[in-house]
Amino acid sequence: MKKPSESITNYIYGKNTVFETISQNPKRINKIFFSQGINFDNKLKKIKEIAQENSILIQFTNLNKFNKYFESGEKKLTTVNFQGVVASVSPVEYADFETFLNKKSDKYRKIVILDGVEDPHNFGAIIRTLAAASYDAVVIPKHRSSPISAVVEKTSCGAINHIPIIKTNSLPAIVDILKKNDWWIIAADGQSKDNYFDISYKDMNFAIILGAEGEGVSKTLLNKADFKIKIPSSFESLNVSAACAVIVYESIRQIHQI
Amino acid sequence: MKKPSESITNYIYGKNTVFETISQNPKRINKIFFSQGINFDNKLKKIKEIAQENSILIQFTNLNKFNKYFESGEKKLTTVNFQGVVASVSPVEYADFETFLNKKSDKYRKIVILDGVEDPHNFGAIIRTLAAASYDAVVIPKHRSSPISAVVEKTSCGAINHIPIIKTNSLPAIVDILKKNDWWIIAADGQSKDNYFDISYKDMNFAIILGAEGEGVSKTLLNKADFKIKIPSSFESLNVSAACAVIVYESIRQIHQI
Numbered sequence: 001m002k003k004p005s006e007s008i009t010n011y012i013y014g015k016n017t018v019f020e021t022i023s024q025n026p027k028r029i030n031k032i033f034f035s036q037g038i039n040f041d042n043k044l045k046k047i048k049e050i051a052q053e054n055s056i057l058i059q060f061t062n063l064n065k066f067n068k069y070f071e072s073g074e075k076k077l078t079t080v081n082f083q084g085v086v087a088s089v090s091p092v093e094y095a096d097f098e099t100f101l102n103k104k105s106d107k108y109r110k111i112v113i114l115d116g117v118e119d120p121h122n123f124g125a126i127i128r129t130l131a132a133a134s135y136d137a138v139v140i141p142k143h144r145s146s147p148i149s150a151v152v153e154k155t156s157c158g159a160i161n162h163i164p165i166i167k168t169n170s171l172p173a174i175v176d177i178l179k180k181n182d183w184w185i186i187a188a189d190g191q192s193k194d195n196y197f198d199i200s201y202k203d204m205n206f207a208i209i210l211g212a213e214g215e216g217v218s219k220t221l222l223n224k225a226d227f228k229i230k231i232p233s234s235f236e237s238l239n240v241s242a243a244c245a246v247i248v249y250e251s252i253r254q255i256h257q258i
Numbered sequence: 259m260k261k262p263s264e265s266i267t268n269y270i271y272g273k274n275t276v277f278e279t280i281s282q283n284p285k286r287i288n289k290i291f292f293s294q295g296i297n298f299d300n301k302l303k304k305i306k307e308i309a310q311e312n313s314i315l316i317q318f319t320n321l322n323k324f325n326k327y328f329e330s331g332e333k334k335l336t337t338v339n340f341q342g343v344v345a346s347v348s349p350v351e352y353a354d355f356e357t358f359l360n361k362k363s364d365k366y367r368k369i370v371i372l373d374g375v376e377d378p379h380n381f382g383a384i385i386r387t388l389a390a391a392s393y394d395a396v397v398i399p400k401h402r403s404s405p406i407s408a409v410v411e412k413t414s415c416g417a418i419n420h421i422p423i424i425k426t427n428s429l430p431a432i433v434d435i436l437k438k439n440d441w442w443i444i445a446a447d448g449q450s451k452d453n454y455f456d457i458s459y460k461d462m463n464f465a466i467i468l469g470a471e472g473e474g475v476s477k478t479l480l481n482k483a484d485f486k487i488k489i490p491s492s493f494e495s496l497n498v499s500a501a502c503a504v505i506v507y508e509s510i511r512q513i514h515q516i
Contacts, residue, residue, distance in 0.1 A: 132493040
């Protein structure tokens, strides 16, 4: 069972974002709008081809009329650079946790749980990193989480179509179920003694929990964690999307490197 | 010899940014503006104390009047959250390359060279990561680089006051001088065979060159590099600030871990 997300906007823009979305998930695209008189580069050509193959409507128009849809984001009107293409889309579909958990996999799986990451740039950047690192899913809470807005879709560069997003009423409940199923729980915690490179990420299913900046991971979840790790820093803690990249790629390094 | 940077704005805002700036570099602060009727938490109290110790003018006012100074940034007017404090500041001073190079150091030094990173969020995030990782400097070109705007200062969380920023007319010239002085040059290059964790960062002075998204590091600089490294990815390349965090912290891991 998949449920549609409550999306702030039904438009996405930018060559990479539209290309990733249409090539990965053409059914999400309702209509493509190209800028009038645009010169088609390779990426725009491919978008047009895939649209035609999938009988998706194409319209040539002045894209400035879409400014208003991106007004409520963080970007100022005048800085929106559509790169010649806008698409109206159906919301991203959330993945079902039970289905994900019970799916047979011949590899160990790795996911990230976001505990209160509300900034859309950070959320989008995290999604992009997880797609790059072939992570298997990201879990977010129903409340205290960034909605999947145009900013998130754009910042993720379309990666949002590559990685299952699981939304839950209760992160502690999800963590309990993972633990019962022999997943290991790793929580980022600035107070931890262990560095993120002191633990092993090999030969196990694991979930990394990252908290909001300032507050960090909630106590309830910290108490459930098998490992707590910190990133050594001589300044403030890292930005959450930078922290995610550092920890996630340490797991990739360990798994890749002999 | 230090030269003032050409700053877009002379205002900074936010508790952490103002606190880091005033505690690290009080001479940069001309005046502090607190929101009228604000409740002073610990951080705001400390800002006030340091201001008084340094005889910096303090004014209580309606901060909304500062909205206009942040209009030209990426943030929409209505989303500016001053967290109760704004400060008028002198521009960040750039560090001199020759002075940096000739400074005696009993440790090996490590720097990052940014080849065309124009996005202020990425630039600020990179500065924050480098401060966290105790890197020794960042080098940027005079052209094709983000100016040190309010967005950069805010995204860096005030880290901009912790790390020397060197601005140059010619990155290739800087790289040549570094090489003559026995520094090793490492360039990020998606086409490389080596992964970022395949090389050693220990027991040497080194510079990591990162390029703009899409374009990457320029050919001239790639040809001068001793090592070329990539971050393995099954999606697009990482965002440049995420890539910076991954590579920089791999060097920290190698140096920390026995």
